[in-house]
Amino acid sequence: MQALIFDFDGLILDTESPDYHSWQEVYRSYGVELPLEKWTEIVGGTAESDFEPHDYLESLVDTTVDREKIWVARRKSYLDVLESQPVLPGVETYFQAAKQAGLKLAVASSSPENWVTGHLTRLGLVEQFDAIITAEDVEKTKPDPALFLLAAQKVDASPNQVIVFEDSHNGVLAAKRAGMFVVAVPNSVTMHSDFSQADMVVNSLADLPLPTLLSQMEQ
Numbered sequence: 001m002q003a004l005i006f007d008f009d010g011l012i013l014d015t016e017s018p019d020y021h022s023w024q025e026v027y028r029s030y031g032v033e034l035p036l037e038k039w040t041e042i043v044g045g046t047a048e049s050d051f052e053p054h055d056y057l058e059s060l061v062d063t064t065v066d067r068e069k070i071w072v073a074r075r076k077s078y079l080d081v082l083e084s085q086p087v088l089p090g091v092e093t094y095f096q097a098a099k100q101a102g103l104k105l106a107v108a109s110s111s112p113e114n115w116v117t118g119h120l121t122r123l124g125l126v127e128q129f130d131a132i133i134t135a136e137d138v139e140k141t142k143p144d145p146a147l148f149l150l151a152a153q154k155v156d157a158s159p160n161q162v163i164v165f166e167d168s169h170n171g172v173l174a175a176k177r178a179g180m181f182v183v184a185v186p187n188s189v190t191m192h193s194d195f196s197q198a199d200m201v202v203n204s205l206a207d208l209p210l211p212t213l214l215s216q217m218e219q
Contacts, residue, residue, distance in 0.1 A: 001214065002157040003104040003130075004094070005148060005180070007044065008116050010167040012091050012107075013123065015082060016043055016189045022078040023053050026070055032060040040193055044110060044142050044168025087123055088187075090205030094165075095128045097210035104155035106131040108148050108164075110141035110171075130155050142170040145178035152178070163213070165205070169193040183213070 010016040020039050027034040034053070041051045054067045098105055105128055109116045113134040120126040131154035138146035152162050159179035166172050166182055168190050175182040176197050184198035185205055195201050202208045 001103060001163055001217070002161040003106060003152065003155045003163075004098050004210075005106045005108050005151050005162055005164045005175075006091075007164075007166045007168070007171050008107050008109040008119070009111055010043065010187045010190065011165055011185060012088060012125070013082075013119055014085050014088055014187060015119075016167070016187060018078055018081040018085070020189050022074045022081070025077070026053075026074050027057060027060075030057065030061050030065070032057070036189065036192070040169065040190060042170075043190055043193075044166070044170035044174075082119075087125070088205070090207070090209075092125075094205055094210050095125070101210070101214070104130045104157065106133065106151040106155050108133045108151040110135055110147065112136065142168070143173035143177065145174050148175050148178040148180060152180070163217075166198070169195065172198045181217070183208075 006012055020036070023039070024034050034056070038051055038056060054065065054070065058065055095105060107116060107120070107129055111134060113132070113136050116134050117126055117132060120129070120132070131151055133147050133151040133154065135141050137150055138144070140146055148164060149159070152159055162180045164175035164180045164182045165185055166175055167185050167187050172182050172184055172195055182198045184195040184201045186193065186195065186201070186203070
C-alpha cells in the first residue's frame with residue numbers, strides 16, 4: 001500500500017448528524033418529518049440523487065416555503081454545533097501511523113474546497129495531507145469514482161495501492177468503482193446504509209489500528 005484516502009464529512013469530522021438534525025428541526029416546524037432514508041440519498045455525494053431538502057419539504061406541506069429564511073436560520077444553528085465537534089475517534093492516530101509507515105495521505109470529498117480546507121485548517125489537520133481533492137476538482141462527485149481516481153493520481157498511487165475510508169453508501173460505491181480497497185466507518189446518520197460492497201466495516205477507526213489493518217490485508 002502506498003496511500004490512504006479519507007472522506008471528510010462524517011469520517012474525519014461529524015458534520016452529517018448536525019446537518020440532518022438541523023434540517024429535521026426545519027421540517028418539524030412545518031409539522032412534518034424528514035425521513036433518514038431520504039436524507040442519506042445525498043450523504044457523501046449527490047451525483048445520482050434528485051433529492052433537494054427544500055423541494056421535498058414543499059412536496060410534503062403542499063405549498064411554497066421561504067427558502068432563503070430557512071437556509072439562513074438553519075445554517076446558523078448547524079454551524080454553531082459544528083464549532084464544538086471534535087475530530088472523530090481514531091482519525092489522528094491513523095494519520096500518525098500512516099506517516100510512520102511512509103504512506104501518503106489524501107482527502108477526497110464531494111464538498112466544496114473552502115468547506116473542507118476551512119475545517120481542516122481550524123482543526124489543525126490541513127498540513128497532514130499530501131493532496132486534498134474536492135467537488136471543484138471534478139465534473140461529477142460520488143458515487144462517481146472521479147474524486148478517488150484524481151486523489152490517487154495526486155499522490156502517485158495506483159488504485160490497487162490505496163485504502164479508502166468512507167462513511168457513506170455513495171462514498172463506498174465511488175471507491176469500489178475506482179478499483180480501491182474500502183473500509184466503511186458508518187456514523188449515526190449512515191449506520192443503516194448499504195455497505196455490502198465495502199471490503200471491511202468497522203464501528204470506529206479507534207477499533208482497528210492501522211498496523212492491524214495492514215497486517216490483515218497481507219494475510
